[in-house]
Amino acid sequence: MAAGSRREILGGLGASLALAGLGSGRAVGATRKIGYAVVGLGSYATRQIMPNFAGCEHSRLVALVSGTPAKLEQYGEQYGIAKTHRYSYADFDRIRDNPDIDAVYIVLPNSLHAEYSIRAAQAGKHVMCEKPMATSVVECEAMIAACRKAGTKLMIGYRSRFEPYNKLAIELARAGHVGPTRLITAEHGFPIQPGQWRLDKPLSGGGSMMDIGIYSLNAARYLTGEEPVEVSAIESTDRSDPRFRTVEDRITFALRFPSGIEANCISSYSSAHNGYRVIGTEGSIDMEPATPYVGQVMTIRKGGRTEPRTLPAPRKNQFAGQLDHLAECILNGNRPIVAGEEGLADMRVIEAIYRSAAERRHVSLRA
């Protein structure tokens, strides 16, 4: 997948670019690409993010940050990253002095998101931070404040917002294509393998909810366009399972939104789930799988008919779309559609979910 990436990323494409914002009077620069430093070279960074700079119009990979010299060497060579643009964590703050780096993409364990996002902002760099944004509301607020103070953008890696089927589902749900939405179900989970930082609470901040359940939560929020006012959650974790010594396994949560929509959601580390359904008064929009890297399937039921809805392959996949969105926002001075406040909104609900499960009561989220 990464073959040819270097030429495509770094080569002079030369030609003028067809730009989303062109007609608005706030065009992006026609030749400049935003330079990203990827911070953390785990599997998501190396397998999903880095290969997809090849499909970007406005983004390029210019620097790497890792605590493992062998990874810096391997990926540095693979992506043609100069030795001067390979950083250890001890060197991290020196990114300030590298004008090729416009933005960082934080792909570290969750508990490090806040620290490195804030240090990046303090180094004058824009920030893309993987979800969950951090491990607490307090951290999210500090990240937003730091980026505001530094005048840098802050965006959270909600890739599904750049994926055509999810974009269509949002449009259809909010337009009442199957009647006004009454209920949403959303399920995400997978049987987790032992031996990962995700199972170590000091690094992850939590279990399935932080890692995969957040997709159910975020979907419920983006499909409604509303913020929940009431949360109830029940956790089920076998603490004798060595995987779950410090983090939760399953957590089911219900959300009530101001319009009356209810969402019934699942998060699991011991069973496979990937889907959501929007149920309106006249039918339903089904997405299963809903948030994989590729292969979304949409089915619409309405008026007694059940039909698949197939979209043409997108010009850019969701990863490239996400990377380029921050780049365009930087170039055009716009606000990301999934700015820090979006990550904060999820984190407020996640904290309420954990509180509801722990205190065995509903938690109100009225402002």
Added chain:
Amino acid sequence: MAAGSRREILGGLGASLALAGLGSGRAVGATRKIGYAVVGLGSYATRQIMPNFAGCEHSRLVALVSGTPAKLEQYGEQYGIAKTHRYSYADFDRIRDNPDIDAVYIVLPNSLHAEYSIRAAQAGKHVMCEKPMATSVVECEAMIAACRKAGTKLMIGYRSRFEPYNKLAIELARAGHVGPTRLITAEHGFPIQPGQWRLDKPLSGGGSMMDIGIYSLNAARYLTGEEPVEVSAIESTDRSDPRFRTVEDRITFALRFPSGIEANCISSYSSAHNGYRVIGTEGSIDMEPATPYVGQVMTIRKGGRTEPRTLPAPRKNQFAGQLDHLAECILNGNRPIVAGEEGLADMRVIEAIYRSAAERRHVSLRA
């Protein structure tokens, strides 16, 4: 559908019957059929139950009870019920004197279930009562006590327990066909039309939960074979909708079972739902629709494959199976698999669901 019913029901089939219990040493009488009085001639009784005596081996329709003389006349003629076997509610207790009536099938509005079940028991008749069993735990307990005192059987109309796909789903789920069950989702609902007794709380005892959500609850219980220990529910009802002046619209509820299984369930009077899914560590069993009168669809996902599971048409449909089950229990002296205690178990959880939604807290159901 009812064409030919009379001949089939009342005609002398003559031939000896192949009987389920024959090998057990407690055979049913080879020629006797249990005589039912149907109490309440609404659409469920007249469209679903009464035509299905035609498919029964051990049950026959022998009497009708209704407050509407025109219905007694119409259905009495259609099913060949003698005028002496047609009763008004004022006459109800006279069923005691009719030896043709072995059992009654109570298909009245929910709030009348307890009274008529108890009066039937006091008249010496066995009782089949439609679900929900009643409108409170107290009523359910009184019904059980009355039937116990009278020495009559009490069975609740959980028809899905006699439907082949549901029976298979129970078998597969409990046998761990897709690994030990970790989560269950169950959704039932329909957009209700105004002007029904179901929307009048004094008659119904509650809204969607009593009427249709009970299918989600009962499925979660029969698929696990366990009783929930913790319940959490959130209600969403637009009280300005004329349909929902006295009863709830939507209610989502989560159940935690002793083994750690969680069930995430939906009940709705404003959107269409009919399905459940059993998610194990190795795959899932999907039923959608799960509990229609006809047309169940089962899909099993396991080992990367998604395959439909198709069963041959049953010898008896679920309605005839249900009617004959009580008949066989009467003839053989057995206990129904869905006795009064089953209706009581659902009602205990329904009361906990309502309490959780009203008091905005989790409700413990530990014994």
